[in-house]
Each structure stands twice: as structure tokens, then as C-alpha cells.
Amino acid sequence: MMFTPIELASSAILLFLFLGVFSFLLSWNQRVMIDICFSLAAIASFLGFAAGAWTVANGGTEKIVLLLGLPDLPFHLRLDPLAGFFLTVIGLLSFFVSVYSIGYVRGFIGKRSVTSLVIFYCLFIAGMFMVVMADDALIFLISWEIMAAASYFLVLFEHERIENRRAAFLYLVVAHVGAIAILLSFGLMAGLATGFKDFSGYTFDAMRATQFPVDWATAAFLLAFFGFAAKAGIVPLHVWLPEAHPVAPSNVSALMSGVMLKTAIYGIIRVTFDLIKVFPWWWGALVLVLGLISAVMGVLYALMQHDLKRLLAYHSVENIGIILIGLGLAMIFTSFKLPLLAALALIAGLYHTMNHAVFKGLLFMGAGAVLHATHERNMEEMGGLIHQMPWTAALFLVGCVSISALPPFNGFVSEWLTYQAFLLSPALPSPLLKLLIPLGAALLALTGALAAACFVKAFGVTFLGHWRGHHNPEVHEANWPMRLGMIMAALTCLGLGILPTMFIGWMDILAEQLVGTKIGTSAGAYGWMWLTPVAPERASYSGIIVFLGILAVVVSAYLILHIRPGKIHRVPIWDCGFEKINQRMQYNATSFSMPIRRIFGFFFSIREQVRVGSLSGHAAFPKRLHYYLRIRDRFWGWLYKPIAVSSFWIARKVGRLQQGRIQAYLIYSFITIIVLLVFL
């Protein structure tokens, strides 16, 4: 063998770092820089993808110890199937997005320099690759910070707008509060690994070899979970996400939403299943409950949005929730020693991780194409784009169908597996859990159905009907590199949807290593076409037959009905005979979600005002109507406002120390020295 997967992955990282450092040399010609750098980034991503897929396929584990690092504390890299799986996901989406970026970033030429975008884009992906390959706490946190800092600068790319600066600041604050928690968690585990004697416990190997006492392990888990939850955008730590994702350039939004959040999922799996290993059931219950809350709240907030990218960002909260449902169930089953069920739930969560990366990447790329063409993010001003942008519309529709969990696309497979995991929960020995867990399935069903409603709205308002805006921009179809990136993502969505047995067979090694058993032998009991988790008579699903069956009926019905050439009359809209219809009478995003807003209104803080402007003296004859609607996240008022207000209050109180007089400061130093002398 000429080279090994870890060498392949390391060379991908080196290529990204090289691009990050040297791409400024090309900044004299922006067009050339975009073409060369993003092509190389696509190659490097593909290398990472190949290395990851290869590792998972052969199930091996490789390590290297770098010569870099602090004295006596070298950096460790490790590529095991878990890291390999996440490397595959990150590499795959980065590959699609890098191809897309060749076309997308061209749109900035002549408006602003894109050098910083290119540099931080490469560093960002390198950081994500390194996070999943890190094998000690030190390089994990360094890579984590590279990833966070690079994405901060990417969010700040169009920094002249105040909302972008605010979003970036909020993102930085939440990311660092989370990073502190992760640092403390690793510190605790490293200390316990050596009994707080020296620093050698900082490697993951040392942590793996330790049996943590339950109370300390709980503290470490809670800290790590808090930290990763802040990165993943789990309710109530999600507020940065709908602010930061929409303002970043769309290729970056695709990566942030599609794969950066997944590094947090990776962290949770690594810490619980690999480092701590033994845990009580209520950890899983905590993860499950937060997952359910995130899923339902995420989709409800998404329904209320009329900014296309903000809507997609809230859907990331929802989908991270669905992934956590799988993980939480896997943790509960593991703690009750039910490895087969744990394997099923874990595979459901991981499959959704991969699915979400692909379809959310696709949707953000589609939203980017719309933004690129119309310079508009507000759906209320859009409509009818399917006629000017047929490619983008069709590809975006694939993403919509996938995320709405409709067969035969990929989102359905992972939700179906999650339902099966829910239905197996009566095997649990605890009566309380037996009773309560199936109710979670109902919440998941609610989430799925609301997501479908939300994407009918997103697609219908953006691409169907007539243009709603006042001005009519020159809309053009996305260029070829953008189309290519989206086509590849759409085909992957279909592939993951109709061939799940193949992909589950590929990733089954993860279940074996993390929870101790495979689902593979049962997942393919009828053959490759049927997915039959647990037992064939229990449940089965065949995506490919659903796909081909519907296709066959559609084609044959079409052919039969077109034997006799019928005439098609193209006529003005009928609309029950109403003649004076105009494009402002269409349903828009706000009116579409009005029934749901009324039904679930108690979740939001809604302020709705209607003001009637009438002619003077004729109150009965209104001339114009002002409608004002503001919907806000309740968590702002409940959680963040009090924290912000109290930190300002503390700052003001502490600020009194600053007298501006040198005598006062000398007294402070004097007192400090006395105190130190007395106590130390």
C-alpha cells in the first residue's frame, strides 16, 4: 500500500492550511484566485472525504503523533471509524460547496475583495477536519478555536452592515462560553485520568483508559454537553444561529449549518460513548428531552420566518433536535444494556447527521442562488422564480422534499429509523420510560408534518405564483459551477434515500465500536432493496421500490393519456371568475403561516397591530390599512435579556472602581500587595 487514510486526510488538511496561508498571493487577480483556490479546496475536500469513507469501510484505526505542540505535550491525531464518518460528511459537503463557490463567489467581484473569504473558508474547513481527527484535548480545543474564529470572520464578511456585526459578536460570545465549558470538561477528565498529578492525562487515550467515578463523570458530561449544545444550537442556546447563518455568504451558511453544527454532535458522541463509556440512563433522557424541545421549537420558529435563510437556519435547530433524539435513545438503550436497540437508534441519529448535511447544504446553496439572482432574502418580495430559474427551483425542491421527510428521499429514511427506535422502547425495564418515550414519537410526527408545511411555504412563496415585489430585478439562472454543486448534492439526497441498506452496511462498524453490536445482519435480511431493522416481519421499507413504483405509474399514466393528442389551451387565470386579481393578492409567507401562528401562538411573543387610515370624516370608508407584525423568540426575554441586563449592571458597579485618580489606583495596588502578603 502506497499510503494510508490518515496520510490522505493529513495531506487534505495541509493543502487547506497552505491555501489559507498563501492564497493572498493571488489577490491581484480575484477571478484567478477564486478559480484556483476553490478548485484546490474541492480537491482537498474530496481527499478528506475519501480518507474518511475508506477508514469507515475497512474499520481500522490509525494514529500519528505530531512533532508540533508544547514541550513534552505533543499533538496526537487519530483516525478511527467515528472520526472517519464525520470526516466523510464534512468532506462530502465541503466538496459540493467548494464547487458551488467557484460560481457563487464570482458574484462579489467588482463589489468587494474576496481574499478574506477565501482565506478563512480554507482555514474553516481545515479546522473542522482537525476537530474530528484530534486525539488529545489540546489540539481538539485549538482546532475548535480555529474553526470558531474562522467562521466568525466569515460571518463578518460583509461587515459594513450593523446586523452582520451584531450577529458575529453574538456568535463569538456564545461560541466562547461553550468553549470554556468544553475546556473545563476536558480539564476535569484529564485531571481524573491521572488523579490530578501531572499533565499526561490530556490525551484521549488516557481518558479512555480511565473509569470515571459517576459524580465526576456527570459533571464532565454536563459541562461538555453544555459546550457542544451551544455550538449545535440546541434550544435554549440556539439564538446565535438564526442571526449568524443568514448574514454569512451562502456558501459559508451551507457549511456552517450543514457540517459545523455536526462537529458538536461528534463531540457529544466522542465524550459519551468513547471517553466516558458508562453512564446512567438520565443522561440519555436529558439529551432526548432537549432534542424533542429543539425539534418542535425549531420548526415552529422556522414557520414564522419570512427571510429565506433565517427560515433554513431555524430548521437546523429542528434537525439537530432530531439527531439528538436518536442519540438520546441510543444512550438510554445503552445504559439499560440493550445493544441492538442502541445500535438502531445510534444509526438513525448518524444517518440523519449525514442526511441533514446534504439536504441543508443543498437548500442553503439554493437560497444562495436565489439571493445571487434577486438580491433579496425576504420571501414576501419574491415569487414565480420557477420560470426564470428552472434548475435552481427543481434542485431546491429536492431539498424541500428531503427535509420534509417524504419518501423516497433521504430525510424519510432516518426519521423512519427513529420511529422504529421509538417503537422499540417498550423493551425497556423501567415502566415510567416505557410510558413516556412513545409520546416523543408523537412530537417527532408533529415536527415532520410542520416541516412539510414550512417547506410548502418556503418553496411556494419563493418559486411559485407571481413576483410579489415592487421592483422587478433582472433575474438570471445560477451559473454552471453553482448548478453542478447543487446537482451533486441533490443526487446524493436521492441516493441516500433509495439505497439506505448500502450506506447502513457501510457505517455499521460505528455501531459495533460504540455500542457493541451491528444492525447489519438484520438490516438487510430480505436483500439490498429492503431495509428491515431488527426483524423483517417487524418493519420493512424499500425506498427504491417506492421511487420506481411512483415513477412507473406516473410515466404510464402520462403515456396512456397522451395517446390521443389533446389540445392545451393557455388562458388567463380563472380564480372562480374573479377578474381583477393582481400579484399582491397572493398568499405570502405571513398569511400562509397564519393558522399555525394562531394555534401555536403561545410559543412566541407576538405583537400584532392593525391601523386603519380612513378619509377625513368617513371612518366607515378605510383608505389604507397598516398591518404590523413582530414575532420574537421568547427565549430572548426569558434568558438572554436578564443576563445582558445583569452583566451591564455588574459592569456599572465594578466601574466605580475607576476613579481616574492616580492616588486611588496606588491604594488598590497597596491593598492587593498587603492581602497577598498576609494570605500567601
Add this chain to the structure above:
Amino acid sequence: MNIYPFVIEILQFLVLLGAAPVFAGWVKMLKCWSQGRSSPGLFQPYRDIIKLFSKDLVLAENASWIFRFTPYLVFGATLLAGGIIPILSTDLPLAATADVIVLVALFAIARFFTALSGMDIGTAFGGMGSSREMTIASLAEPAMLMAIFTISLASKSTSLSQMVQVVYSGQSVLRPSIAFALLAFVLIVLAETGRIPVDNPATHLELTMIHEAMILEYSGRHLALIEWAGMMKLFLFIMFGIAAFFPWGIAAWGDLYAIPFAFLFMLLKLGIAGVSLVLIETGLAKMRLFRLTEFLGSAFLLATLGMLSYFILE
């Protein structure tokens, strides 16, 4: 290779295509009688479909491919669902393709595209219909799945054919949990198939229509396909309920001679189902849209009670 299952499968598709309009006609006939009108006859839906197929197509100027593709997709998804639900026999080659969760999703994909085509033309009615349909669906779907889960807990399977087999083998008799699930299921069928008190299939009154509002702009063969698929959907939901709650009479594995009896049993059960549907529809008035939350909420509550009673009582 055994060829009989494929024969049964084809037979079942034919029964679905043929019997669905007759059942719709039966319901309409009973309704006319119960309201003291004379009915157009059992086969009027056939005449309507044939008339629509022979007409030319009238399309709005700005209709996109989604609008033209939707009727075929809706028809295809509904027909495929008919190959999975055991109407005559459980011995179906397609039964392993999909379990009940996939069945619900197959109807969901038809609904998703119908809602999109409602928004395609850009009329206020279309958007109104889509918005309402998706709202109702998002409330009905959790209740639907809860009812199904209750049954599948008892039979330890989510495959419909398997559920029927379990009932035959005597492992599952009428239990309190199943009774709750049945009540919930009846409410959901009314919502999913757009019957009174959720939606009125006969209305074209502007502000009350839901399903009709989405398909207002359709004509010719497109409308025929959608209408036909709508009748099949009603038929299939009834058959779904029969298979899940009253499967007696459906032929078991490899039992070919039972097929004619299964057909007779099906006709008998359909007749009774039609009568009860008409009794519900004539007894109730259409609800306001925002009262539906309570209606579907009680369906959800009943399904949840069924699940709880499974764990507590059984």
C-alpha cells in the same frame, strides 16, 4: 417462483381502480337519500371521470411544470399505497415495500405536491387552501401515528399485513387500547379525507373550502386524475381502517380460494362503512377552521389514552 401473489397484487389494483368510484357513488347516493333528494346513481363518478378525460385541457398562463406534474404524482402515490394495504389478501409482494409509517408518508407526499400546485397559479384561493390543508395535516399526522403506534404495539409490528396475520393467529383480541385507537382513527379519517365536519367535499363556497380551493384551477384529464385519486384515497383509508381493526374476511397467506369471499366481505364492510360515514356527515355541521384544533386535539388525546391503557391495563 410463485406467481399467485403477483396475480393477487394486480387483482387488488384493479379492485382499487374500479371500486373506489363506486364507493364514492354509494356515499353520494346514501347522502342524497338521507337528505330527501333523488340520487344520480351509483355510477355517476365514472361518468364524471370519463367526461373529464375526454375534455381538452385549460391551463393558466403561468402554470409551471409542478402544476402539470402533480396530478400524475398524486395518482401514482395513491395507487402505490393501494398495492400495500391488504384489501383482498395479505399475500402481497409489495407489502414489504412499506409499513404503516411509509403509507402515511405516501399520502403526505401527495398532499405536499397538491399544496404546491395550489400555490403555483398565484391566486388567493389556492394559497388559502394550501395553508389550511397543511395546517390540518400537521395536527392530524401526530394523532394518526399515535393511533397506528397503539395498534402496532399490540401486534409488535408496523407492517399492515403482519398486523392482520397477528389478529388471525388470535394473539390480539379486542382490547381497550384498540377501542381508543379506533375512535381516534375515525376522527382522523374524517380530517385526512376532507369530510364533514373538517372540510365539505361538495362545497364551492369561497371561504369554507379547503381541498377544493387547492384544485380550483385544474381541468380536463388533470382534474380527472386528481378526482379519481381522491376517491381512491377515501377508499384506501376505509380499507386501512378495516385491515387494522376489522380484518376478518381478508384472505391469508397462500389461500387463493378465499379471494372471492374476501371480495364479498369487502363489499359488505364497505357498505356498512358508507352508511356510518353518511350518518356522521348528515349528523354534523362543518366546523370553523379554528375549532378544528379541538377536534384533532381530541383525536390525539384518544390515541394517547389508547397507548397509555395498553401499558397500564395490558
